[in-house]
Amino acid sequence: MSKFQPLESYLDRSGTYHLLPFRFEPLDGEEVVLTNTVGEFTFLTREKLNDLVHHRLKPSDSDYTALRSRHFIREDGDEASLELLALKTRTKLSKLANFTNLHLFVVSLRCDHSCQYCQVSRQSEDKDAFDMTRETADNALELVFRSPNPAIKIEFQGGEPLLNFDLIRYVVEKAERRGHVEGRDLEFVITTTLALATDEILEYCRDHYIYLSSSLDGPEDLHNKNRARPGRDSHARFVAGLQRARDIVGYDSVSALMTTSPASLNRVRDIVDEYVKHGFSGIFLRHLSPYGFAMKTKSFQAYNAERWLQFYKEGLDYILELNKAGLPFTEYYSSLILTKMLTSSDPGFVDLMNPAGAGIAAVVFNYDGEVYASDESRMLREMGDTTFRLGNVYENTYEQIFTNDALLSALEDSFTGSAPMCSDCAFEPWCGAEPVFHHAMYGDVLGRKPESEFCRRMMGVTKHLLDIMRRDAEAKEIFMRWVNRC
Structure with a gap:
């Protein structure tokens, strides 16, 4: 029985x-x-x-x-x-309770590169008026440590932040002392081309556990075209800097990010192969953003969401081929969305957060003491639009900055759970609010969804991922491995 x-x-x-x-x-x-x-x-x-x-x-x-x-x-x-x-x-939604984790310090607008799609209105190397001072950094650090988040990440940006490395040292050591007293979990990142990374700088990064985030747009000819500098040797300098950084700081302490320029569109396999060649474990197939020189040089208008989606789909299909052939390699934009689709956690990626990640997940302290809701907000300011300026480290308190109407209104008005055409969209749980992007493109934080390039990209990517999982069980297993490594 x-x-x-x-x-x-x-x-x-x-x-x-x-x-x-x-x-x-x-x-x-x-x-x-x-x-x-x-x-x-x-x-x-x-x-x-x-x-x-x-x-x-x-x-x-x-x-x-x-x-x-x-x-x-x-x-x-x-x-x-x-x-x-x-x-x-x-x-x-658990990450929201901890509030701001990522604090971006724009330590200099000076740069030795002249990238055609630069989003930050870089300045030439000799204009030290565009460097952050110690006094500005002190005031910014006071605001950083007001955050209730037990984990504090400080990312140094530019321009080329290594041109003001003395200030980076100052901020790191002061934050370390205070973080030790308060029991904070600190992380430091420098966003750099690596062209100016000396052994002394790299040894300091090793000793203070500083990660390095760099840029690689593809093979030598494409990288040099996109990321111009005197001597036309930006790729060679990147490769040399990457090797030194891996030798001194550590192999896994250096990452790279690419940007899809018009010249990149027909070369996604070459770009992926370049990342594989240099030993990276994945790539973020990143589209251009409508800020700074990307608008002035008309790079942003050179292709639309549909053309970028062709580029992305070809790249993802090739990356899946590599995985099926036995080479583990991740497409990071896909993995962020897949994490939201296939797990109960949220990766906390600022551009895919809802409520929007501006201010509540990341905040920017500009070289001049101005505080912005996000990196894109700061880029928008360089184009003359101060909509998302939250305050100034010399003039405003923590409470005034983070309860600024410019922030709270943008978060509320762009909330996808109640926004027209978002609240009834099947992809809303996997999407994010992008108030700065939509303001820049359409003049309001919600935007016109049928015309939104952000919506077209997100829906195109999501439908493609769903289609792959419907028809290809092996690819779905690869996707599961990607999200379980996140």
């Missing part, structure tokens, strides 16, 4: 169930994707969706089990579904 009754004995014979909140989006003529409030998803045929909403789905149906386990439906007395949904919601 069996110790257990068959599965049918445990099913609800009444066939009654209650719908929990969900959205759906057609993927083709036959299938739709359903998403719930925490980003869990499932695929259904249109016929099954019709049965679901009319309460005709039978408990014996395999889709019924999937829908119940992923919190799309619940049965009478099934309180666990609501409790689990609430728990997952709290988990997704």
Whole structure:
């Protein structure tokens, strides 16, 4: 005699169930994707969706089990579904309680490069009026340590921040002393081309556990075209600096980021191969942003979201080929979105946060003491728009800066959970609010969603990832490995 009754004995014979909140989006003529409030998803045929909403789905149906386990439906007395949904919601939003983690210090606008898509209105090397002073840094650090977040990340940006390395030393050592007293978990990053990284600088980075974030746009000819400097040797300087940095600071202490210029669009395989050649474990296929010289040189207008999506899809397909051939390699933009799709956590990437990450996840202290809601806000200021200026380290208190109407209104008005055309979008749980981008492009923080390049990119990427997971089980396993490494 069996110790257990068959599965049918445990099913609800009444066939009654209650719908929990969900959205759906057609993927083709036959299938739709359903998403719930925490980003869990499932695929259904249109016929099954019709049965679901009319309460005709039978408990014996395999889709019924999937829908119940992923919190799309619940049965009478099934309180666990609501409790689990609430728990997952709290988990997704848990990072908000700690408030600002990333603090960007723009220590100099001076730079030795003249990149055609530069977003920060760089200045020539001899203009030391564009360097942050110690007094400005002191005031900024006072605001940094007012953050309730136990983990403080300070990232030094420019221009080329190594041109003001003495100030970096000063900030690092002062922050270390205070962080030790307060028990803070400190992390430091320098965003640099590596062209000016001497052994002395690199040894200091090693001794103080400073990470280095650099730029590599592709093979030598493409990199030199995108990132011009006197001597036309930016690629050679990057390669030499990368090797020295890995030897001195540590192999995993150096990362690289690319930007898709018009010249990059037909060369995504070459770009990926260059990253593989130099031993990187992944790449972020990053699009241009509408700020600074990217607008003045018309680089941003040179391609639209659809053309970038072609570039991205070709690159992702090639990266999947490499993984299937036995070479682990990650596309980081995809992995950020996949983490939101396939796990209960949120990676906290500022551009994909909701509420928007501006101010509440990252804040910028400019070289002149001005405080901005995000790096993009600071770039917008360099174009003459002060909408997202939050205050000044000499003039305003922590409370005044972080309760500034420029910040609070932007966060509230761009919140995708209540924004028109976002609140009923199936991809909303995986998306983010981008108030600065939409303000820059359309003059308001919400933007016009049917015309939004941000929305087109996000929907294009998300649909492509869903399509891959529907038809390619091996690729889905690769995606799971990517998100579990994050």
